[in-house]
Amino acid sequence: MAQDFYELLGVARDADAGDIKKAYRRKARELHPDVSDEPDAEERFRRVTEAYEVLSDDERRATYDRYGEAGLKQGGWEPQFANFGSISDIFSAFFGEDMFGGRGGTAGAGGRGDDVQVAVALDFREAVLGAERELTFTATGTCDTCDGSGAANPDAVSTCQTCGGAGAVRQVSRSIFGQVVQERICPGCAGRGQVVSDPCLSCSGTGEQPEERSVSVAIPAGIADGQRIRLTGRGGVGQHGGPAGNLYVDVHVAADDRFIREGDDLITVIDLTIAEATLGTLADVPTVDGDPREVEIPAGTQPGTRMVLRGLGSGRLRGSASRDGSLDRGDLVIYCNVRVPRDLAPEQRDVLARFQALEDDRIYRDKEGIFDRLRRMVKP
Ligand SMILES: [Zn+2]
Ligand SMILES: [Zn+2]
Structure with a gap:
C-alpha cells in the first residue's frame, strides 16, 4: 500500500x-x-x-x-x-539526540538533579564553635533562554500524545497467570507528559545550563574533620520538574597546636615551673574562645594533675543550642606539666643544692603517688 x-x-x-x-x-x-x-x-x-x-x-x-x-x-x-x-x-x-531524552526517573516526574560535592577547610576554632561559610560552586541550573522548558518557544511544547500527559503508559500482556498490567515511563516523553518539537538552541533541549552558585552554609559547632554536611535540594536542578540534587559539604578541620579534641571535650596542657608547681600560682590557660582564662594552681600541684573548666570545650554537635540559645558545650580539660630546668646558672644550682640539703621525704607527702596515679590510669 x-x-x-x-x-x-x-x-x-x-x-x-x-x-x-x-x-x-x-x-x-x-x-x-x-x-x-x-x-x-x-x-x-x-x-x-x-x-x-x-x-x-x-x-x-x-x-x-x-x-x-x-x-x-x-x-x-x-x-x-x-x-x-x-x-x-x-x-x-x-x-542528533537521544530519542527519549532525559535520564530516566519515575513516571510523571523528571529525573533527580545531580548531587554536588564541595570541600570546606575550617580552622579548629570554627569547627568547635561553629561558623558561617559562603561556598561557591558550579551546579546544574535552569536554562535562562527557555526557563527550563527545553523548548525554543512556548508553542513548541505540547502534551505528549502517547500518554496524554500522564508520563506513564500501561501495557497489558497475557501470561500463564492471566492478564498482567504494567505501568512504565512513557517512552514518547520520558515521563514528562510533554514533548518539545523545537528544542531550545542554548541548552539543546535539556532545559539546563551550568551555573555558578554561592550558598551560605551554617557549619554546626562541634563538627569534626572528615564529616559531611548535607544540604538537601541545594544541588543541581532536577530534570523537567524532578527534585533537585543535594549539596554535600565535606569538612576538613585543621589541627590546633594548643588543643586536642576528645568527643565534646578539649584537652590542653599547661607548663609549670618547679617553683610554680611547688608554691602555687595563677596560670593563664588558653581557651578556644580567644581570651585566656586565669586558673589558680594550688601549691604542691603534681605533674599530670587534671583540672576541668566546665563549658569551655567543643560545641555538642547534637542539640547544640540550649533553651536560652547559648551553645551547649563540653569541658576544657587541663593537664599540668612541670618543667625541669636543664641549664642552671651557678647561683641557681647553689640555691637548689642548699634546698636539697634541707629537704626530707615528708615534704613530698602525697595521698596518691605517681605510681598510684599510673595504676589508676592504666586500670580504671
Ligand atoms: Zn534552553
Ligand atoms: Zn508521554
Missing part, C-alpha cells in the same frame, strides 16, 4: 523544512514499537522514515514531486532505513 509521503507525515504539499521535521518527530514518537501496541507499528515507522528521508532533502523532494516514489527508485534512491540498527539509532541520526 504505497501511501503518499505528504499524507504519511500529515503535512501539506507546500510544507517547509521545519514543518516536515516536526511532523516526522511527532510520528516517530507515536509509532515507536515500544509505545504502540499495533502490530504494524514498525512497518509504519519505516514508511514515515522513508517519507522524511525524501521530503527533508530538496533534490529528492523535487524528484518525488515530479515522478513519485517509483521515479525516485528508478533514479537509484534506496531507503537508508535498513542501514540502521534500531529506531533509536535512526532518531539520533536524524536529530
Whole structure:
C-alpha cells in the first residue's frame, strides 16, 4: 500500500523544512514499537522514515514531486532505513539526540538533579564553635533562554500524545497467570507528559545550563574533620520538574597546636615551673574562645594533675543550642606539666643544692603517688 509521503507525515504539499521535521518527530514518537501496541507499528515507522528521508532533502523532494516514489527508485534512491540498527539509532541520526531524552526517573516526574560535592577547610576554632561559610560552586541550573522548558518557544511544547500527559503508559500482556498490567515511563516523553518539537538552541533541549552558585552554609559547632554536611535540594536542578540534587559539604578541620579534641571535650596542657608547681600560682590557660582564662594552681600541684573548666570545650554537635540559645558545650580539660630546668646558672644550682640539703621525704607527702596515679590510669 504505497501511501503518499505528504499524507504519511500529515503535512501539506507546500510544507517547509521545519514543518516536515516536526511532523516526522511527532510520528516517530507515536509509532515507536515500544509505545504502540499495533502490530504494524514498525512497518509504519519505516514508511514515515522513508517519507522524511525524501521530503527533508530538496533534490529528492523535487524528484518525488515530479515522478513519485517509483521515479525516485528508478533514479537509484534506496531507503537508508535498513542501514540502521534500531529506531533509536535512526532518531539520533536524524536529530542528533537521544530519542527519549532525559535520564530516566519515575513516571510523571523528571529525573533527580545531580548531587554536588564541595570541600570546606575550617580552622579548629570554627569547627568547635561553629561558623558561617559562603561556598561557591558550579551546579546544574535552569536554562535562562527557555526557563527550563527545553523548548525554543512556548508553542513548541505540547502534551505528549502517547500518554496524554500522564508520563506513564500501561501495557497489558497475557501470561500463564492471566492478564498482567504494567505501568512504565512513557517512552514518547520520558515521563514528562510533554514533548518539545523545537528544542531550545542554548541548552539543546535539556532545559539546563551550568551555573555558578554561592550558598551560605551554617557549619554546626562541634563538627569534626572528615564529616559531611548535607544540604538537601541545594544541588543541581532536577530534570523537567524532578527534585533537585543535594549539596554535600565535606569538612576538613585543621589541627590546633594548643588543643586536642576528645568527643565534646578539649584537652590542653599547661607548663609549670618547679617553683610554680611547688608554691602555687595563677596560670593563664588558653581557651578556644580567644581570651585566656586565669586558673589558680594550688601549691604542691603534681605533674599530670587534671583540672576541668566546665563549658569551655567543643560545641555538642547534637542539640547544640540550649533553651536560652547559648551553645551547649563540653569541658576544657587541663593537664599540668612541670618543667625541669636543664641549664642552671651557678647561683641557681647553689640555691637548689642548699634546698636539697634541707629537704626530707615528708615534704613530698602525697595521698596518691605517681605510681598510684599510673595504676589508676592504666586500670580504671
Ligand atoms: Zn534552553
Ligand atoms: Zn508521554
